[in-house]
Amino acid sequence: MDEKAILLVEDNPKDEALILRALKKNNIGNEVVVAHDGAEALAKLAEPNAALPQLVLLDLKLPKIDGLEVLQRIRADPRTRLLPVVILTSSTEESDRFRGYSFGANSYIRKPVDFTQFAEAVRQLGLYWLIMNEPPPFERKS
Amino acid sequence: MSNVPRNLLERYAVALKSHFTGPDDSALTRAYELGRAALNDGLGVLDMATLHAEALRLAAVEGSPATKPADADKAVEFFIESLSPFEMSLQGYRESNARLMAMNEALDQARIGTEAANRELESFSYSVAHDLRAPLRSIDGFSQALLEDYGEKLDDEARQYLRYLRESAQQMAQLIDDLLNLSRLARSELKREMVDLSALARDVVAKLSQREPGRQVAVTVQDGMTARGDQRLLRVVLENLLGNAWKFTGKRADATIVFGTAAIDGMVTYFIRDNGAGFDMAYADKLFGVFQRLHSGHEFEGTGVGLATVQRIVRRHGGSIRAEGAIDRGATFSFDLGEKVFGANRT
Numbered sequence: 001m002d003e004k005a006i007l008l009v010e011d012n013p014k015d016e017a018l019i020l021r022a023l024k025k026n027n028i029g030n031e032v033v034v035a036h037d038g039a040e041a042l043a044k045l046a047e048p049n050a051a052l053p054q055l056v057l058l059d060l061k062l063p064k065i066d067g068l069e070v071l072q073r074i075r076a077d078p079r080t081r082l083l084p085v086v087i088l089t090s091s092t093e094e095s096d097r098f099r100g101y102s103f104g105a106n107s108y109i110r111k112p113v114d115f116t117q118f119a120e121a122v123r124q125l126g127l128y129w130l131i132m133n134e135p136p137p138f139e140r141k142s
Numbered sequence: 143m144s145n146v147p148r149n150l151l152e153r154y155a156v157a158l159k160s161h162f163t164g165p166d167d168s169a170l171t172r173a174y175e176l177g178r179a180a181l182n183d184g185l186g187v188l189d190m191a192t193l194h195a196e197a198l199r200l201a202a203v204e205g206s207p208a209t210k211p212a213d214a215d216k217a218v219e220f221f222i223e224s225l226s227p228f229e230m231s232l233q234g235y236r237e238s239n240a241r242l243m244a245m246n247e248a249l250d251q252a253r254i255g256t257e258a259a260n261r262e263l264e265s266f267s268y269s270v271a272h273d274l275r276a277p278l279r280s281i282d283g284f285s286q287a288l289l290e291d292y293g294e295k296l297d298d299e300a301r302q303y304l305r306y307l308r309e310s311a312q313q314m315a316q317l318i319d320d321l322l323n324l325s326r327l328a329r330s331e332l333k334r335e336m337v338d339l340s341a342l343a344r345d346v347v348a349k350l351s352q353r354e355p356g357r358q359v360a361v362t363v364q365d366g367m368t369a370r371g372d373q374r375l376l377r378v379v380l381e382n383l384l385g386n387a388w389k390f391t392g393k394r395a396d397a398t399i400v401f402g403t404a405a406i407d408g409m410v411t412y413f414i415r416d417n418g419a420g421f422d423m424a425y426a427d428k429l430f431g432v433f434q435r436l437h438s439g440h441e442f443e444g445t446g447v448g449l450a451t452v453q454r455i456v457r458r459h460g461g462s463i464r465a466e467g468a469i470d471r472g473a474t475f476s477f478d479l480g481e482k483v484f485g486a487n488r489t
Contacts (some may be wrong), residue, residue, distance in 0.1 A: 113275055
């Protein structure tokens with residue numbers, strides 16, 4: 001994974017296809033690394049000598065380790081604690097939003113059912129987090 | 143002496159003495175009556191013992207021959223009889239206590255059951271919210287992908303079918319959201335505070351006209367309307383009722399909506415009146431049922447959950463809601479929040 005990459009943590013292959021499609025349609029050409037469960041996501045972040053992604057798109061309901069726990073572990077690790085994490089989920093349950101922000105999510109977005117809105121959400125997300133937003137300074141291994 | 147009333151002591155002493163000397167047991171009836179009087183006066187069993195001892199002493203001073211074993215028996219007999227109202231009352235107390243305990247236990251069981259059911263409902267709603275939406279997103283998303291990538295290879299009819307697919311998926315997503323909100327209402331806590339209904343209504347109307355800036359609607363909101371209720375839930379009420387009025391006047395060039403208050407049957411009543419499509423009063427009782435719609439989706443959009451939600455909120459406030467209308471003559475929804483009119487200036 002290069003340092004412009006997006007780590008997409010998503011277990012539903014159809015949602016994955018739709019997100020990739022929306023990214024492509026909006027000309028967001030960053031490398032997208034997909035993890036299909038929470039454990040895989042943490043493993044990808046822990047790979048030695050690999051750069052950290054520019055953005056993590058995190059689903060909440062995930063096999064093995066759920067999204068909120070992935071988020072907690074990302075924030076607990078000094079190496080990844082500043083990583084921008086955007087929760088991208090179906091749920092708008094108050095408890096999920098509350099815990100998501102409590103555990104240090106940078107943003108919380110509900111996946112719209114309407115693909116036109118979905119694509120627009122992904123476009124704005126990419127524009128904001130990959131272009132407008134200045135990333136935190138990581139101590140990178142040279 | 144203790145708190146035994148003097149006159150009770152005297153009556154007791156007289157009756158006790160007549161029991162020593164009387165030819166029959168008629169004085170025992172007096173003992174029972176005196177015991178009941180003492181019980182009603184709030185005296186306890188220990189007061190009775192004091193009373194009995196005092197009365198015995200009085201009888202002795204007055205020269206009663208309470209020395210024979212038979213007299214001692216009679217004294218005990220009299221005492222027991224005077225205590226029997228206490229015994230009976232204790233018995234009744236024990237029984238009602240046992241009944242109360244049983245009822246408490248039943249209530250406890252019911253509470254535990256309700257809590258478990260609520261937890262189950264919560265996790266059920268959660269999976270509904272999360273898991274039912276994912277396939278809908280796929281149906282909508284891939285229909286759109288087909289339209290975009292293969293649209294040229296499809297004829298008009300095929301493209302129309304794909305649009306129907308998308309519409310239905312989005313409609314179902316809306317339904318899921320509405321139903322979830324409805325079920326959350328049942329569980330959320332009611333916080334009563336003073337709510338400025340006039341300001342709330344103006345805010346709701348402003349958002350409606352923002353969404354449809356092309357619409358010309360004459361909205362009149364009475365000034366200074368307040369209510370004691372849950373701010374968040376009352377907003378949902380006004381969003382639905384004003385939103386309906388807005389929606390169902392959509393085919394009127396002279397659309398008019400009035401939100402005001404009046405005293406009806408001694409209750410502070412709020413009404414929202416419009417001159418829109420109205421409805422047939424024959425179906426008035428169906429208006430508030432979940433999924434009940436009096437208009438087809440062709441005429442007006444909607445999921446049929448809004449008024450059910452409104453009614454639930456109004457009832458949770460201890461109030462009620464009614465609808466009046468006629469086809470093409472508009473509709474009036476009146477609701478109260480269980481608050482009675484006080485003072486003429488409230489009307």
